Amino acid sequence: MPIICPVDFNCVLDEVLDRSPPRVGTKLHMTVMLRSVMDNLHLVDIWREMHPTSTTFSCYTPTHGAFSRLDRFLLASNGTLDVRRADYQVRFLSDHSPLLLECGTHAPRPAIPLWRMRPELLGDLEYRRDIQEALTGYFGGNWTTAQSRGIEWEALKVAIRGESLTKTFVRN
Structure with a gap:
């Protein structure tokens, strides 16, 4: 069963790639908790999987003068979804950029008939x-x-x- 979990926990997963200016050496409790949930539920940040080194940001905080990538889609890592595209869109009406996820499902495999004793x-x-x-x-x-x-x-x-x-x- 495909799992798609859109999240904005107001924390980054990578202090270098997901924040500008970066805060190197900072480990926030929320980040540790989110990584733990992702590991336990076998979820992946699909945008980061598709853009492993990109520094695109989804939020700007004028108070801190910082850009961050806070918004993400977490997907089950079992490959049940065929993700074709994951891109941030132009920010409007909000301080967050919408994240577009385009996907389909893989064609279901034919069921293997179960053996039954006569x-x-x-x-x-x-x-x-x-x-x-x-x-x-x-x-x-x-x-x-x-x-x-x-x-x-x-x-x-x-x-x-x-x-x-x-x-x-x-x-x-």
């Missing part, structure tokens, strides 16, 4: 015996080696699927 196999006593042997063998060799019960469950399903497919192909 229920009629449960009525086959030989199949049930084979599965029981496979499970006994699985638990005998793997019960304590997995790092979590979730991994154990996924591996068990793979073992059952493999045994079922083998028996299905052998019988057909």
